[in-house]
Amino acid sequence: MYKETLVGYLQCLVICSIVSYASSLTLANQVTSKPRHTKYSSSTAIPGSGSLVTPANQPVTPAPTDVSYYRVRDSKGITCILLKTDALIEVNFKSHIGEEQGDTYIPEKATVEGSCTDEDEATMRILWPGYSLQFDFAKTPGGERWYIENVVMIVSTDIPFYHNIRSHGNVIRLYHDKMLLPTPVGKSYGCEETIITLLPNIDDTPPEDLRGTVYLRKLQLQSFMYKGKSFGPIFDCNSAKRFRDETAPIAVGSTLAIAVLGTVTGYGIFRYLKIKKVQYNNME
Structure with a gap:
């Protein structure tokens, strides 16, 4: 009886050790696991101002612990753009240090x-103290899909962390x-994590190695909504990836087929004209 109990205890210990080790591994395609340690000011942007607000000296509030909803309503109060995400913003640059x-x-x-409209x-x-993040949406020429046409992020150098680059402007x-998240109209784009890389315009004389990254985790997004205040059916990002992967071979195959058809047709016309010319010369 004692031996059986000891064996059972050892088996349990081995299994627990394996599970603990496996859970500590980070897979290549796993969602960004950066802990939520960032603090932000409890002050808010002035509604309707469209401008950045410098963080005030007010008590800091911990960042939200789950996804948040952001929506744009039309003149009738109907939701026309809806975003659900747990978003992390990073800005990298090189300073004198x-x-x-x-x-x-x-x-x-x-x-x-x-x-x-x-x-x-x-x-x-979307505006919050010291930051502004803008998404511009458009439809494909036929109107079958919507997509993100542009993303623009503005960061105030009044934020203490960015004082080292204030010489480049306020x-x-x-x-x-570039086109992002093409999605059939009437559907919402969904993905466990979508990463958008942002770069400066060289005409803005940016700081050296300046770049930004937007991590949209647990993302669900839909624009051109006019039939309700909730998301439409999800168009999963894996489906979008398969669509792109399948489109490339089809496009290449179609191009080759057209090239071969053009070559054969051209050769046929050339042969026809040459034979006709020989027959004409023989008749003379």
Whole structure:
């Protein structure tokens, strides 16, 4: 009896050790696991101002612990853009003391502005102390899909962490101007984590090695919503990836087929004209 109890105890100890070790591993495709240690000011942007507000000397509030909702409403109060995410912002740059990185979370009660009066274009702007993050949405020419056309982030150098780059102006601007998240109209884009890289415009004379990263974790996003205040069916990011992966071979195959068809057709016309010319000369 004693031996059986000892064996059972040892088996349990081995299993617990294996589980503990496995849970400590970080997989390559795992969601960013940076802990929520960032603090932000409890002050908010002035609604409707469209400008950045310098963080005030007020008690700090811990960042939200779960996803937050941000929505833009049209003139009738109907939700037309809806975003759900747990978002982390990082800004990297080089100063006189070396490589630096500032980070923050988009607070739960950030000010949201935007416009969705146009059927084919829409804008969402999220403001919180010292930051502004703007998403510009558009539709594909046929109107079958919506996508993010531009992303613009503005960061105030009045934030103490960015005082080392204040010589470059009162704010720094970062952009992403390539198509993002193409999604069928009427559906919402969903992904466990979407990463957007932002870069400066060289004309802005930015600080050296300036770049930004937006981590949209537990993301669900939909624009051009006019039928309800909740998300439509999810278009999973894995489906979007498969769509891109399948589109490339189809495009290459179609191009090759057209090239081969053009070559064969051209050769056929050449042969026809040559034979006709020979027959004509023989007749003479």
